[in-house]
Amino acid sequence: MWSYVWLPLVLTVIMAKDSLIMAEATDSPAKILLPSQAGVDNSRSSVCSVPNPNLNYKPVIGILSHPGDGASGRLNNDTNASYIAASYLKLAEAGGARVIPLIYNEPEELLFKKLRLVNGVIFTGGWAKEGLYYEIVKKIFSKVLEKNDAGEHFPLYAICLGFELLTMIISQNTDILEKVDAKNSASSLQFVENVNIKGTIFQRFPPELLEKLSTDCLVMQNHQYGISPGSFEGNIALSNFFNIVTTCIDGHSKAYVSTVQSKNYPVTGFQWHPEKNAFEWGSSEIPHSEDAIQVTQLAANYLVSEARKSLNRPESEKVLSNLIYNYKPTYCGYAGRGYDEVYIFTQQRSLL
Ligand SMILES: *[C@@H]1O[C@H](CO)[C@@H](O)[C@H](O)[C@H]1NC(C)=O
Ligand SMILES: *[C@@H]1O[C@H](CO)[C@@H](O)[C@H](O)[C@H]1NC(C)=O
Numbered sequence: 001m002w003s004y005v006w007l008p009l010v011l012t013v014i015m016a017k018d019s020l021i022m023a024e025a026t027d028s029p030a031k032i033l034l035p036s037q038a039g040v041d042n043s044r045s046s047v048c049s050v051p052n053p054n055l056n057y058k059p060v061i062g063i064l065s066h067p068g069d070g071a072s073g074r075l076n077n078d079t080n081a082s083y084i085a086a087s088y089l090k091l092a093e094a095g096g097a098r099v100i101p102l103i104y105n106e107p108e109e110l111l112f113k114k115l116r117l118v119n120g121v122i123f124t125g126g127w128a129k130e131g132l133y134y135e136i137v138k139k140i141f142s143k144v145l146e147k148n149d150a151g152e153h154f155p156l157y158a159i160c161l162g163f164e165l166l167t168m169i170i171s172q173n174t175d176i177l178e179k180v181d182a183k184n185s186a187s188s189l190q191f192v193e194n195v196n197i198k199g200t201i202f203q204r205f206p207p208e209l210l211e212k213l214s215t216d217c218l219v220m221q222n223h224q225y226g227i228s229p230g231s232f233e234g235n236i237a238l239s240n241f242f243n244i245v246t247t248c249i250d251g252h253s254k255a256y257v258s259t260v261q262s263k264n265y266p267v268t269g270f271q272w273h274p275e276k277n278a279f280e281w282g283s284s285e286i287p288h289s290e291d292a293i294q295v296t297q298l299a300a301n302y303l304v305s306e307a308r309k310s311l312n313r314p315e316s317e318k319v320l321s322n323l324i325y326n327y328k329p330t331y332c333g334y335a336g337r338g339y340d341e342v343y344i345f346t347q348q349r350s351l352l
Contacts, residue, residue, distance in 0.1 A: 059307035060319055061092040062102045062118035064140065066126035066161075067133055070342040071332045078346045080105055086329050086341035087279035088124050088159070094278065094297055095304030099324040103345045104136045111136070115143060117319050119310035120155040120266075120303060123162025125222070125273065129174070137165045148265050155266035155306035157299075160223055163260070163269035167227055170242075171235045180226035181251035182271075186217035186287045189246040189258055189272070192229075200245050200261040201268055201302045209294060218292045219258075219272040220285065221248065226256035226271055242269065266306045274299030282337045 040046050051057060065082035069075040082104055089099040100118055102111055115121070121144060123137060147154040158166045168174050191214055197203050202210060212218060229247050233239045242260035248271065249255055260269040276286050278296035324343065333340035 054311075055308045056119060056310055056313060057308065058313075059097045059119040059304055059310065060100055060117060060314075060323075061089075061097045061120050061122060061303070061307060062100050062115055063088050063092070063122045063124065063324075064102045064137065065104050065343075065345055066124055067104070067128050068126075069344050070339050071335070072338075074335065075330055075332055075342070076344050076346065081344055081346050083342045083344045084324075085124065085275075085280075085339040086343060087275040087339065088122055089324055089343075090279045091275040091296065091300050092122065092303065093300075095300035095302075095307075097304045097307055098319075100319070100322045101324055101327065101343065101345065102140070104133050106345075108136075108139075112139075112143070114322055115140065116312070117314045117322060119312055120307035121157075122303075123156070123158045123165065125160035125162070127161065129161070129165065129168070134165065134168075137162070138169050141166065141169060144267065145265060152312055153266060153306065153309035154312075155268075155303060155310075157268055157270065157274075157303050159270045159275070160273060163271055164223070164225055166267075166269055167232075167238065170237050172237065173235070176231065176235065177225040177227055178231065178256075180224060180254065180256050182221040182223050182226065182248070182256070184222050184283055184285050185220075185251070186285050187219060187221050187248050187272070188215055188217055189213045189219055189248060190255075191246055192244050195243070195245055197245070201259065201274075201299055202245065204301065205298055209291060209298075212291055213295070216291065218277075218287055218289070218295050219274070220276040220280075220283075220287065221272055222283075223271060226250070226258075229255055229257055232257045232260075242267075248272070266309075268302075279340070281340050282333055282335075 038046070063084050065084050067082050069081050070083040070085055084101055092099050100114055102114055102121070121140060128134065141156070144154055144156045164177055167176055205213070229244055232244060240263070242262055244257050245261050246259040247255045248258040256271060258271040262268070274296055277288060277292040280286055327343050327345070329341040329343050331341055332338060
């Protein structure tokens with residue numbers, strides 16, 4: 001039924017239902033089952049639910065590293081250095097997954113072996129839009145589509161630069177991005193009229209939070225490029241691949257696409273930063289209210305709930321020897337700006 005109901009109606013219905021539940025809860029504390037009511041006593045213990053055989057309860061997320069040290073050379077000037085800001089892996093962990101770093105400049109064969117150990121991927125923010133990094137993003141993206149086409153549910157979160165790169169790759173136009181004034185600022189998200197949020201990151205957001213998202217500054221922006229809804233819809237490849245879910249307004253009152261959901265694949269693009277609210281402290285603009293933290297948590301939950309649908313169950317030992325736990329993060333928040341923690345990769349480390 002829900003799939004046929006558009007957002008405004010869904011909101012009204014859910015809100016009505018919610019206030020009902022709240023009223024009931026205040027009136028009747030008996031909503032909490034006592035042991036006798038739950039059928040649990042000294043002789044019988046609780047019955048744990050049977051795991052769903054169609055779900056993978058040990059999902060692993062691959063995160064692609066980005067060139068540099070994430071701190072403009074303050075930490076490492078090695079020309080081969082690449083990094084992952086720890087906030088992206090904390091996002092995956094917050095949803096109940098572990099992380100394997102996919103080091104963009106390691107031998108391709110190794111990188112694609114690691115891709116077989118994961119159940120979903122994150123493309124992070126950053127600046128690299130050409131060269132090896134671009135080529136690897138393109139290859140991983142086509143692998144993600146291939147896996148899904150072959151029946152293996154395999155989600156992808158493309159965040160900020162990650163989304164910009166998908167825009168370039170799908171449109172086959174490296175000049176499609178436009179200048180946008182959205183550096184280091186928090187914003188609301190404007191839902192597209194009549195959008196159906198089922199099957200998007202927003203599907204399990206509480207209605208009050210959805211409402212606040214469109215009025216309050218609950219998401220962090222930090223980008224100089226973007227794409228207007230007009231250019232996006234005007235490109236057949238992009239509009240065939242993605243539905244626009246939200247837009248934002250930049251510092252010059254110009255609208256840009258801010259959340260997209262693929263029509264046929266578990267691929268979500270973000271021109272905002274779901275990982276920063278809970279895990280980055282280097283800018284006073286980052287929202288840290290309880291609502292903002294919930295946005296991070298719900299974004300984490302959605303990614304990992306999609307990854308649990310991936311039935312790829314690789315050899316446990318191979319997973320263990322490639323997990324991010326084999327690496328040490330570096331704290332770089334002393335400077336009071338930039339990322340708080342980064343993982344820096346300067347040499348291959350793999351037991352594959
Ligand atoms: C990297 O190079 C810059 C410029 O030469 C220098 O200021 C910085 O200290 C170097 N960083 C490290 C970690 O050596
Ligand atoms: C960087 O990587 C290339 C290719 O793997 C290698 O030839 C080169 O020695 C590396 N440079 C450093 C400084 O490690």
